[in-house]
Amino acid sequence: MAGRFDLAGVGPGDPELMTIKTIRAIKACQVLVLPIGSPELKKPELEEGEEETFAKECLAYRIACEAEPETKKKLRLYLPMPMIKGKKLLKEIHDAGARKASELLEKGKNLVFLTIGDPTVYSTGIYIYKRLKKMGYQGEIFSGIPSFCAAAARLEISLVENRHELHVLPVSYGIEEKLKLPGTKVLMKTGKKMAQVKAVLKEEGQQAKMVMNCGMDGEKIYTESVEKEKLLFAREDKYVNNEVEGEKVAEGILINSECLHWKYMFDLKEVINESGVYCVSITVHQDGKSAFLINSLSVENK
Numbered sequence: 640m641a642g643r644f645d646l647a648g649v650g651p652g653d654p655e656l657m658t659i660k661t662i663r664a665i666k667a668c669q670v671l672v673l674p675i676g677s678p679e680l681k682k683p684e685l686e687e688g689e690e691e692t693f694a695k696e697c698l699a700y701r702i703a704c705e706a707e708p709e710t711k712k713k714l715r716l717y718l719p720m721p722m723i724k725g726k727k728l729l730k731e732i733h734d735a736g737a738r739k740a741s742e743l744l745e746k747g748k749n750l751v752f753l754t755i756g757d758p759t760v761y762s763t764g765i766y767i768y769k770r771l772k773k774m775g776y777q778g779e780i781f782s783g784i785p786s787f788c789a790a791a792a793r794l795e796i797s798l799v800e801n802r803h804e805l806h807v808l809p810v811s812y813g814i815e816e817k818l819k820l821p822g823t824k825v826l827m828k829t830g831k832k833m834a835q836v837k838a839v840l841k842e843e844g845q846q847a848k849m850v851m852n853c854g855m856d857g858e859k860i861y862t863e864s865v866e867k868e869k870l871l872f873a874r875e876d877k878y879v880n881n882e883v884e885g886e887k888v889a890e891g892i893l894i895n896s897e898c899l900h901w902k903y904m905f906d907l908k909e910v911i912n913e914s915g916v917y918c919v920s921i922t923v924h925q926d927g928k929s930a931f932l933i934n935s936l937s938v939e940n941k
Contacts, residue, residue: 642669642749644740644776646768648757648783649699653854654706656789660781662707664751670743671713672752673697674720674763683739684717693717699753716740716750720763729766737770744776757785761809761827787825790850793860798823810836818843 645664650656665671670685675693686692694700694715703710718736723729740750752764758780759765768778787807791798799805804822808814811828814836818824826847829836840847849861 640747641776642744642747644672644744644750644752644768644771644778645781646752646754646758646762646764646778647781648754648762649702649706650784651756651786651789651853652698652702652858653789654702656784656854657702657706658781658783661703661783664781665703665707665713665753666709668749668751669714670716670748670750671700671703671710672716672718672740672750672764672767673700674752674754675717676720676722678721680717680719682719683736685739685743686715686717691715697753699755702755703753714748716743718767733766733770736767737774740767740771741774741776744771754783755786757783760785760807786853787827789853793850793853793858794848794862796848798825815839815843818845 645668647661647664648658649661650658673694675696677693677696680693684692686694689711691711694717700710700715716739718739719732720736721732743750752758752767754762754764756762758768759782768780771778787798799822804820805825806817806820806822807825807827808817809828810826810832814824814826818839826836851857851859851861
């Protein structure tokens with residue numbers, strides 16, 4: 640008898656937000672299917688034991704391991720899931736993944752594909768799931784908490800109320816016109832286009848909020864910007880603590896060579912540095928001392 644293929648969401652990052660149903664599915668299966676974005680994985684690979692060649696690159700797997708210890712005891716099927724747009728190549732990759740999964744299903748193995756967030760929201764697992772369904776295999780989709788719902792909860796805000804509209808937008812395909820839609824816009828799939836997203840939001844005068852690493856170590860909440868509170872939606876490049884004679888006077892985020900968010904902000908102005916690059920300068924005061932911070936984030940005592 641053939642095994643079953645289930646597609647399970649592990650939620651946004653906090654292991655405590657994983658559903659009981661997903662945990663039960665992990666316990667009951669023999670093989671965990673893990674999507675791997677690394678270019679080093681050229682074809683589907685089955686692995687057992689403690690080596691975990693690619694497992695640590697799968698965030699969904701790491702979350703599941705924290706929630707359910709038995710996760711590490713399962714066989715692991717690594718499927719290449721590169722972040723590319725070439726339809727022909729993607730089809731070949733997904734077809735190969737489905738074929739490898741079907742081989743295990745024919746041996747009576749139960750498989751569970753782990754995906755971050757919810758499987759119905761931009762999950763690569765859905766491509767494998769739909770192919771196997773067409774091939775006649777049984778399985779279910781187990782919901783997980785979407786990342787944007789968890790982020791809204793951490794921000795303590797409502798996504799929609801009354802007649803308010805909600806739009807989930809993939810940033811990788813352009814957002815300029817979509818930002819004009821009414822209601823709340825959820826921006827996803829930002830990837831390497833974060834700087835572009837920031838520029839568009841800034842130009843449009845849109846307010847934005849973001850939770851980075853929601854529910855995980857290193858979580859950071861962004862709720863405002865230094866420019867008339869128009870913008871805060873950017874990837875963290877470096878976290879910096881600046882001290883003057885041993886006393887912390889400011890802490891902030893350096894994003895794409897711009898200081899976007901600071902605690903203890905007093906004097907703020909836009910400047911052009913010696914290289915002609917736009918940056919923000921901030922002067923912070925504490926106990927009669929001042930520090931001048933620029934995009935290089937060097938500290939100068941005065």
